[in-house]
Amino acid sequence: MTMPPAGRRDRKKAATRQAIADAALHLFLEHGYDQVSIRDIADAADVSTATVFKHFSGKEALVFDQDEDREAQLTAAVRQRPSGQSILDALRQHVQDTWPSIEAHPQAAEFTNLVNSTPVLRAYAERMWTRYTDSLSAAIADEFGVDHDNLTCVALARFVLEIPMLARGRQDRRTAVDAIFDILTHGWKPPSKPPAQ
Incomplete structure (x- = not known):
């Protein structure tokens, strides 16, 4: 079983990752997968596209974040x-x-x-x-x-x-x-x- 991140930095990274995944799912459900770009997701999560790719290998991985x-x-x-x-x-x-x-x-x-x-x-x-x-x-x-x-x-x-x-x-x-x-x-x-x- 995965353990919750222990340190402050790890907790912050996990929170950022979750915020990106949540924003992506919300946009995908609202607009459809093909109509949403990585830029749209980054904007909704208030991060850069580089940050999105730091946490996820690609757009599909955002759907299956766990x-x-x-x-x-x-x-x-x-x-x-x-x-x-x-x-x-x-x-x-x-x-x-x-x-x-x-x-x-x-x-x-x-x-x-x-x-x-x-x-x-x-x-x-x-x-x-x-x-x-x-x-x-x-x-x-x-x-x-x-x-x-x-x-x-x-x-x-x-x-x-x-x-x-x-x-x-x-x-x-x-x-x-x-x-x-x-x-x-x-x-x-x-x-x-x-x-x-």
Whole structure:
């Protein structure tokens, strides 16, 4: 898990970074991704364009400003789990601890629509997703001392990363997440028909 910046300088850098990301998202949601320039974002955040590029590699990275933190937290869930906790239990806890707050964010639907309706952002999200899969499967593989391209580790990483999307829209998302992790933990069982009335 990432720790909050300790020193004054680090806190100031983090605040500037957040202000830039917030300004960018506001402008993207209001005007559309393609209609907003880096200059527009810099002006809205009251910084120079050089400062924007000091904090972000490009325009797409402004949309996914927490990308690196989320990837680090995902692998930390495996690598830094308590002794005796299984990988699946650690990942279940991580998803339950992080995903509901993301989904409950008041701008979640607008953000999803922005990404889905903008080809360059969809492509960026897919590359990010692939990187998450690689990082998580490598962390899992390391725990078992197998190669990073081990198919079972890659498959597990991919399945875990799909869980939030599979549970999205369900009335009780937490229960849906648990149900999917139960399948991964205990194996799939055919659903039973509801009793006839």
